[in-house]
Amino acid sequence: MATGTGKTITALGAIERIARVYEQAPGMTAVVLVPDNSLVDMWEEELRAWGIKAICSTRPAALARLRETLQAQRVHGGTSVAVWTAQSAANPKFFTTLQDFPSPRLLVADECHAMGSTENQKLLTDDFHYRLGLSATVDRHLDPDGTQVLRHYFGDVLLDIGIKEAIELGALCHYTYTPILVALSHEEMNEYARLSRDIGRRVGRSKGLSISDLEDSAKMLLIERARLLWHAEGKVAAFRDVLESLPTEERGFSLIYTAEGESPLTNGRQAPLVHGVGCDLGLAYRDFIGDTPLDERAVLLEQLGAGKVDGLVAMKCLDQGIDVPTARVAHFLASTKNPRQYIQRRGRILRQPKDGSSKHAVVFDYIAHPNGVGENFDMERRLVAQEILRARAMADAADNHNQAINALRPLLDSYNLWDALGDHYA
Numbered sequence: 001m002a003t004g005t006g007k008t009i010t011a012l013g014a015i016e017r018i019a020r021v022y023e024q025a026p027g028m029t030a031v032v033l034v035p036d037n038s039l040v041d042m043w044e045e046e047l048r049a050w051g052i053k054a055i056c057s058t059r060p061a062a063l064a065r066l067r068e069t070l071q072a073q074r075v076h077g078g079t080s081v082a083v084w085t086a087q088s089a090a091n092p093k094f095f096t097t098l099q100d101f102p103s104p105r106l107l108v109a110d111e112c113h114a115m116g117s118t119e120n121q122k123l124l125t126d127d128f129h130y131r132l133g134l135s136a137t138v139d140r141h142l143d144p145d146g147t148q149v150l151r152h153y154f155g156d157v158l159l160d161i162g163i164k165e166a167i168e169l170g171a172l173c174h175y176t177y178t179p180i181l182v183a184l185s186h187e188e189m190n191e192y193a194r195l196s197r198d199i200g201r202r203v204g205r206s207k208g209l210s211i212s213d214l215e216d217s218a219k220m221l222l223i224e225r226a227r228l229l230w231h232a233e234g235k236v237a238a239f240r241d242v243l244e245s246l247p248t249e250e251r252g253f254s255l256i257y258t259a260e261g262e263s264p265l266t267n268g269r270q271a272p273l274v275h276g277v278g279c280d281l282g283l284a285y286r287d288f289i290g291d292t293p294l295d296e297r298a299v300l301l302e303q304l305g306a307g308k309v310d311g312l313v314a315m316k317c318l319d320q321g322i323d324v325p326t327a328r329v330a331h332f333l334a335s336t337k338n339p340r341q342y343i344q345r346r347g348r349i350l351r352q353p354k355d356g357s358s359k360h361a362v363v364f365d366y367i368a369h370p371n372g373v374g375e376n377f378d379m380e381r382r383l384v385a386q387e388i389l390r391a392r393a394m395a396d397a398a399d400n401h402n403q404a405i406n407a408l409r410p411l412l413d414s415y416n417l418w419d420a421l422g423d424h425y426a
Contacts, residue, residue, distance in 0.1 A: 003344065004352070026073060028105070033107065033115065042323065142338075185371070229368045232366075253307070342393070367387045385415070388411065
């Protein structure tokens with residue numbers, strides 16, 4: 001189900017429905033597994049609104065409280081709900097506690113694509129009689145084995161609501177998508193070509209075709225090449241140009257996704273440069289990163305909604321799960337090729353305001369590309385094609401989809417990539 005279409009509410013309804021069958025002792029135990037602590041807090045709040053007091057892994061002495069609750073449930077019946085992060089559930093004591101108090105169990109895996117990782121698959125046990133996976137993007141990027149595990153464990157898709165249908169239903173707001181073409185510098189293109197040659201040699205020595213089959217050195221080079229595109233120096237200048245072209249009242253309520261790590265060429269970070277642009281234009285930006293405490297995150301989201309902060313600068317922490325209904329503008333200075341990431345990020349700004357008002361969202365996507373067709377045409381074409389596929393996915397549900405595709409025309413013509421868009425645009 002697309003972000004914002006009610007996955008949490010659907011799961012709560014499922015818990016409530018199954019709980020009716022197990023009102024008598026020993027009752028029923030529902031376990032909600034989530035990727036991180038911020039989602040634990042979100043679930044705790046949603047459950048409280050339904051009159052359910054959950055035991056949460058983020059609270060003190062959580063395992064002891066869970067044991068006490070299950071002891072009472074064994075005598076009096078009813079349903080207990082535990083909300084745990086996958087990392088906390090990996091503690092053997094968690095499953096031991098569940099097994100000490102036998103009862104029918106329901107597993108709700110939120111953002112269940114995360115459960116397909118090699119580490120998290122250990123949590124997909126036979127301890128759960130009922131299983132429900134929630135995700136906007138179930139399939140794992142470049143991980144068919146993990147995807148197969150998920151689909152086998154959770155079973156058939158019960159409900160599928162895509163982004164277009166969600167917008168038509170009014171669950172998500174309409175949006176426009178604007179690709180911003182950013183040419184790589186001569187130095188960046190030379191480095192990209194060098195990395196591609198090295199990757200090609202190492203891939204040639206690999207035994208298989210999947211990412212998992214590549215030797216570690218090839219994987220590191222792939223990451224370094226991706227970082228080169230994320231950190232393309234022209235993106236920050238293009239970001240400034242976009243902001244300066246916008247009316248003052250349209251520069252706020254923004255989420256700015258910047259590159260992780262340091263530039264392979266300059267060793268500099270992108271986020272400080274973005275803050276510098278904001279400062280020059282009189283905009284108040286704040287970091288929303290992994291080190292930001294949960295209570296501070298809540299304050300930052302409130303400040304964004306109140307207009308006290310113009311934008312939140314993130315790398316990964318605003319990718320999934322967190323509600324940001326007040327955000328109206330997203331700047332993608334860096335995006336991976338993983339559809340889950342950019343689909344989840346888009347979902348952050350498409351949520352409808354909680355006060356019932358309407359909004360229209362805007363996505364600016366900064367696309368790195370070669371500065372003119374060079375000698376390495378095939379290599380450059382592959383680079384551009386990867387960016388085009390993301391742009392097509394982002395443009396398809398946008399109100400201005402034809403304009404968005406037309407903005408890509410210089411690349412589509414130069415590299416003969418119109419076929420990559422499919423029959424709809426041919």
